[in-house]
Amino acid sequence: MRSWQRFRQSYFFYSFKRDPVALGSFSIFFFLFMVSIFAPLVAPYNTYDTSTYDIMDAELPPSWMDDGEERFLLGTDIQGRDLYSTMIYGLRTSVFIGVGAVLFQAILGIIVGLTAGYLGGRVDSTLMRIADIQFSIPYLIVAIIASAIFQLAFGVGRFEELALPLLIVIIGLSEWPKYARTVRASVLGEKNKEYVEAARVIGLNRRLIMFRHILPNTMTPVLVISTIQVAQAIMSEAALSFLGLGMPVTKPSLGSLIKAGFEYVFSGSWWITFFPGILLVTFTLVIILFGDWLRDVLNPKLYKG
């Protein structure tokens, strides 16, 4: 309760209340996030259950159009699934992969950055060289080639079963250097401060100093890049799925819905692409807007790279 009180009186909360962009983007983000978490309760149909939909309902337009049906608010996709429900489940998959991939890359990057920054010397130069080298190749190329290799290794059927955890690993592996660099930069700023020296003097071991004393003080920049990274990861996932290297159409994410709909745009079924596309753009946009605001308010010394 005390900490809630402190939070409410903080400058952070004050400026949040006063900024319409921050307030708006965060509310939309929070709403969509909740919808995706409680998807089974919100969505009218369970699109993972093949018995709930019928191929005869395929490609129905949204309900307000001429051929639309009351049952399907935003129409149906090519397999006859309710588009509205499919989108909610798709958003859930995208959110899950986005957050999972960011957690994965953050853990990897923080460990590397903390070790490199605190130990210094040869460990530092080796680890950061690896990060630099990977950073010089665009993350999308890394992710695309990695998923192509995984798809060959597992075969298409097995890859589709394992797509969710594999995508988290792939996107995580392709973007960890950003965290490593950011964390290292702030560790270098922290490690010569007095509290670290004091901890060293009273004889704490290195791991304790690194993770309990320095790490909490590097969390601000990590928090700031994390919001942008979630948006980035969701977009990477959408790109991979669009290329057919991500989530299969049976367990669609927003990207694979757009991919499935793209082939039908030419025959006039624009809604299968349009609504998931709008949802994807809205979701990433509010995260980016909120992330920008966060960066301005917390104003950490970010590693510009």
Added chain:
Amino acid sequence: MFAFIVRRIIQAIFVMVIIAGIGFTVQNKLGDPVRDMVGERVSVAEREALRDKLGLNDPFLTQFGRFVRNAVHGDLGISYFHNKPTVDVILSKAPATLELVFGSTVMILVLCFPIGIYTAIKPKTWFSRFVMGSSTIGVAVPVFLTAITLIYIFGVELKWLPSYGRGETVDIWGWDTGLLTADGLLHLILPSISLSSIMLPLYIRLIRSEMMEVLETEYIKFAWAKGLRRYRVWLVHAFKNTLLPVVTVFGVEIGILFAFTLLTETVFQWQGMGFMFLEAVERSDTALLVAYLVVVGVMFVVINTLVDIAYGFINPMVRITGAK
């Protein structure tokens, strides 16, 4: 400086060995050259004999050495589907991708400077506000959505522009170009716009913020005080100093542009390297996939090494931090 260049080259070689190692492992574990050559119908004993003859039962390092030696000589195996050397397949697709990157680079360069400068000079006009707003949204729109929207508007509804393929191409000394025919240029418009849409917002913002910073400096105030004409101050005095950061970023961004050609090529069925790569994945054409990996790897390593060495000449700081 010499030591710095040597160190950078050693690092580049090291990276190449790692990329070759990944490529070799993929080929070795996932592909089957014997199947690629003879199909499934040959008996096990004959296949074993062929494996021996091809040296596929040799120790790992011997095979890897052979892989690297062949790669250096430009031999990265035979594509299972195209039935041609993989390097030839990739080289025949490269012009399409390079022209796409070229087209969108031209588009970015032509648009970003005037718009960036205008929004910096007149930040309050409705056009500037519109540009800044749409560039915020533009960052969040994935390139394939831009591409689909463009196809739907200009290809399907208005029928103004062709929406897939490269159109008519001319062969000039083995370079299959679409830049010299009217049809080819028309086909290039939509893909270039879509591809440039990822970088354009970033560049406009970069130029705008640099320009605004420069306009606050003392020497610009001095230029105003001297009574120079407005356009001279803006375009000669201020603009020149916004160029350096833009040029430094450009080297890196070209690589990102290349990465996004994969998406653009898929949407527009543009017969380039990215399209070929995705087809190779679909057909499990391991040799072609590995060749693509190695070629792209070489490309990025060479570009990055050259850019780093160039920075080393321009900015001595890089040499010093590199030494640590």
